[in-house]
Structures are given as structure tokens and as C-alpha cells.
Amino acid sequence: MTGIMEGVERFDSPGKGRGLRVTRAFQVGELLLSSQAYSYVLSVKERGEHCESCFTRKKSLARCGKCKKAFYCDVKCQKGDWAMHRLECSAMNAFGEKWCPSEITRLVARILTKKKMQKDRCASEKLLLLGEMQSHTEDMDNERRETMEADVAGLHQFFSKHLEIPDLLPLSFVRQVACNGFTIEDEELSHLGTAVYPDVALINHSCRPSVIVTYSGTSAHVRALRDMKPGDEVLISYIDVLYPTEDRNNRLRESYYFTCQCEECESRSMDQAKLKARKRSEPIEPEAISNMVRYARKCIREFRVFKNTSHILHLTPASTLLEMCEQSLDEMGAVFDDSNVYMLHMMYQAMGVCLYMQDPDGAIRYGEKIAKYYRKLYPAYSLNLSSLYLKLGRLYFGMERNAECIGMLKKAKAIMEVTHGKEHFYLTELDRQMKEM
Numbered sequence: 253m254t255g256i257m258e259g260v261e262r263f264d265s266p267g268k269g270r271g272l273r274v275t276r277a278f279q280v281g282e283l284l285l286s287s288q289a290y291s292y293v294l295s296v297k298e299r300g301e302h303c304e305s306c307f308t309r310k311k312s313l314a315r316c317g318k319c320k321k322a323f324y325c326d327v328k329c330q331k332g333d334w335a336m337h338r339l340e341c342s343a344m345n346a347f348g349e350k351w352c353p354s355e356i357t358r359l360v361a362r363i364l365t366k367k368k369m370q371k372d373r374c375a376s377e378k379l380l381l382l383g384e385m386q387s388h389t390e391d392m393d394n395e396r397r398e399t400m401e402a403d404v405a406g407l408h409q410f411f412s413k414h415l416e417i418p419d420l421l422p423l424s425f426v427r428q429v430a431c432n433g434f435t436i437e438d439e440e441l442s443h444l445g446t447a448v449y450p451d452v453a454l455i456n457h458s459c460r461p462s463v464i465v466t467y468s469g470t471s472a473h474v475r476a477l478r479d480m481k482p483g484d485e486v487l488i489s490y491i492d493v494l495y496p497t498e499d500r501n502n503r504l505r506e507s508y509y510f511t512c513q514c515e516e517c518e519s520r521s522m523d524q525a526k527l528k529a530r531k532r533s534e535p536i537e538p539e540a541i542s543n544m545v546r547y548a549r550k551c552i553r554e555f556r557v558f559k560n561t562s563h564i565l566h567l568t569p570a571s572t573l574l575e576m577c578e579q580s581l582d583e584m585g586a587v588f589d590d591s592n593v594y595m596l597h598m599m600y601q602a603m604g605v606c607l608y609m610q611d612p613d614g615a616i617r618y619g620e621k622i623a624k625y626y627r628k629l630y631p632a633y634s635l636n637l638s639s640l641y642l643k644l645g646r647l648y649f650g651m652e653r654n655a656e657c658i659g660m661l662k663k664a665k666a667i668m669e670v671t672h673g674k675e676h677f678y679l680t681e682l683d684r685q686m687k688e689m
């Protein structure tokens with residue numbers, strides 16, 4: 253099974269190093285490849301909602317009798333997961349509340365265990381071996397180095413009992429996992445867990461991607477977002493493509509250590525629409541706009557810090573978070589049009605806070621406005637758009653606005669038929685929901 257996969261092949265992509273290309277034509281929505289995870293881990297906050305072993309979402313999961321923290325579909329799933337769960341089961345009891353390894357640490361522990369069990373090339377390594385994934389240790393800044401050292405320390409602290417940790421565990425290995433980890437998300441883009449798929453990690457980035465990665469259980473599916481002809485490079489987006497060129501590249505350099513040279517980054521064709529200023533009788537000075545961009549970036553950063561700490565420590569009440577959003581929207585609104593991506597970013601955050609506070613009217617008000625502009629700024633088959641439609645659909649449903657609900661679910665479905673495929677569990681769920689209404 254080495255090196256061969258039907259319809260796609262590894263090649264040297266000019267200027268990018270290795271990459272993946274198609275060897276035959278693919279139509280929009282067609283599946284290019286699917287890959288089992290080499291290793292994966294369910295997020296701690298999703299325990300009880302999803303099976304720890306196959307990520308199936310259902311109500312009546314059975315609990316691990318020993319730790320009472322992991323949940324499974326049935327005995328088969330539990331047995332299948334034991335080699336991995338045993339790394340955590342008794343440790344969670346022993347540490348109690350103090351058990352808090354990072355998700356990357358948990359994944360690294362699993363990968364080390366898997367590497368011992370699996371000597372041959374794995375089904376997820378047809379084109380690229382785990383060890384061949386990029387690590388970028390040489391480019392790392394101090395902050396990242398510290399995070400990584402903390403991840404290694406966590407490995408020793410929480411996993412040393414069931415895991416032989418190499419004395420000198422190369423930091424580059426932890427970095428490799430952190431750099432190549434895929435976030436598994438549900439249909440509303442909630443984070444479910446982290447996984448590594450070496451073959452999928454071969455795919456290079458573009459801000460105008462030709463394919464998209466979605467998940468079914470713990471497997472990754474790569475589907476075409478447009479018609480492709482033999483020889484076309486397979487390209488995914490590593491980042492949220494909503495933002496203007498400069499922001500996208502800052503993000504790419506920070507997390508992936510490269511600058512993008514895709515058509516969109518060269519032409520910057522969408523930047524003007526993304527940074528649209530408010531229409532006034534007197535045109536707004538460029539300086540006022542660049543000042544406001546700086547202010548917007550600062551707000552986004554600050555809000556992220558507040559939101560993250562409020563989650564963990566319950567320090568910031570939700571109403572304060574909403575006030576932060578509203579205040580920055582007021583300030584920015586003096587210069588930026590409502591369709592400006594920084595406005596949309598804060599509206600999206602505000603919608604999230606409203607959802608959390610169970611204020612459906614507030615959430616709908618923000619959601620409807622965001623949807624109007626997302627449609628213009630995101631590519632046609634975008635998960636950001638479909639997940640927003642699903643959220644709005646759910647909100648309408650809760651308010652018994654069924655016609656509007658069905659309208660939203662239909663829009664989500666049209667996108668997800670391409671991104672997830674018609675047979676996907678999420679699509680059958682959607683059909684069932686619409687029939688019941």
C-alpha cells in the first residue's frame with residue numbers, strides 16, 4: 253500500500269516543496285481521498301456528548317466504570333479504545349481536579365503509544381509518513397517554545413505511569429504534532445478534538461483552496477470545491493479566509509512559518525470589499541482607516557484573551573464580554589461599513605455571547621446581519637457560512653419560526669452536500685429535522 257492512492261499523487265510543488273495533485277478529473281463535491289486518523293483525541297469538554305472512541309454523537313452513551321469520565325457507544329467501542337484510554341483512566345482518578353494536560357500533550361501520549369504498537373506503515377501514511385511531517389522548530393519564537401516545553405512537562409507529569417517517555421523526547425516531535433494537528437469540528441464548527449492525518453498533512457495551503465477537509469467520526473474526507481483537471485494541485489486553506497491579505501499572512505507566518513503567494517494574495521482582489529469604509533458625504537481619510545484597523549486588531553486580540561480566561565476561570569461575566577463587543581462595534585462603526593470584516597468579527601463574537609446567555613433575539617439580530625455579508629465575502633462552499641445558517645436555523649426553530657428555520661436549513665444543506673457529501677450523517681439528520689417540522 254506504500255505510496256499509491258487512486259486519483260491523487262505526491263509531487264514537488266514549485267516553490268512549496270512537496271505537495272499533492274490530482275491525476276484525473278474531479279467534479280465539485282467529489283471525494284478525492286479519505287483518511288483514517290493516525291491518532292486522535294476527544295476534547296475534555298465534549299465528554300459525555302460524543303463517544304471517546306468513534307466520536308459518534310448520541311444521548312445514551314455508556315460511562316467507563318473506572319474513571320466515570322469517558323463515554324462510549326458500547327463495549328466494542330470501549331474495548332477498541334482501551335489501549336489509549338488506559339493512559340488516562342487511572343491517572344484521572346489519581347489527580348482528580350488537578351488532571352489538566354493540554355490536548356496536544358494528550359495527543360502526543362497517544363501517538364507515542366501507537367508508534368510502539370504500529371511498526372509498519374499505517375493506512376493513514378500512504379503518501380507521507382508521520383515522521384516526515386514538518387516541525388519548524390528552528391523558526392519558533394520564545395512563546396511557542398515555552399508552550400511546547402509545558403506540553404512536554406505535562407507528558408511527564410500526567411502520563412509517565414503508562415508511557416515510556418524517551419529521556420530526550422525531541423521537542424521537534426511535539427512541535428510536529430502541534431503544527432500538523434487537525435482540529436475536528438462539528439457542523440456548527442464547535443471543536444470536538446484533535447487528530448493527525450499524515451497524508452492530509454501533505455496538502456499545501458491556498459487562500460483560494462481547491463478542496464476542503466471535513467470529518468466523519470474520526471476520519472477526514474477531502475472533497476473538491478471546484479471542478480479539477482488532471483495535474484491540478486490539491487490545496488486547502490489552513491486559516492479562516494475571511495480576513496484581508498495582510499492579516500491572513502500574519503496568521504500564516506505565526507502558525508505555519510510561510511508567506512502565501514496564491515492568486516488572492518498576489519491580486520488582493522477582495523481586500524477593498526473586506527475593509528470597506530462607511531459612506532459619508534466627506535470621504536474618510538486613509539489615516540483614519542489605518543488607525544481604526546489597528547484599533548480593530550487590538551480589540552480582537554483583547555477579546556480573545558478575555559474570552560479564553562473567562563472560560564477557564566469564570567472571571568469575566570458574559571454581559572461584560574457583550575459590552576466589549578458592543579463598544580468596539582460603536583467605535584469602529586464610525587469609520588467602517590457594517591460589511592467590514594472587523595465589524596463582522598465582533599458581531600460574530602457578540603452572537604456567540606448572546607447564544608451563551610440564551611438571548612435568541614440578540615443572536616438572531618447579529619446572525620442575520622452577518623449572514624448577509626458572509627455570503628459575499630466567503631467562497632460559495634464555506635463551512636463558516638453553512639454553520640452560521642445552521643445556528644440561525646436552530647434559533648428560528650426555538651422561536652417556532654418554522655418557515656424561516658427550513659429556509660436556513662436548506663441553505664446549509666446546499667453547501668454541505670458539496671463539503672460533506674450527500675450521504676453524511678449531518679445531512680441525514682438535517683433531512684429528518686426538516687421532515688419533522
Ligand SMILES: [Zn+2]
Nearest residue numbers: 303306325329
Ligand atoms: Zn463509539
Ligand SMILES: [Zn+2]
Nearest residue numbers: 316318319341
Ligand atoms: Zn476510564
Ligand SMILES: [Zn+2]
Nearest residue numbers: 459512514517
Ligand atoms: Zn494566499
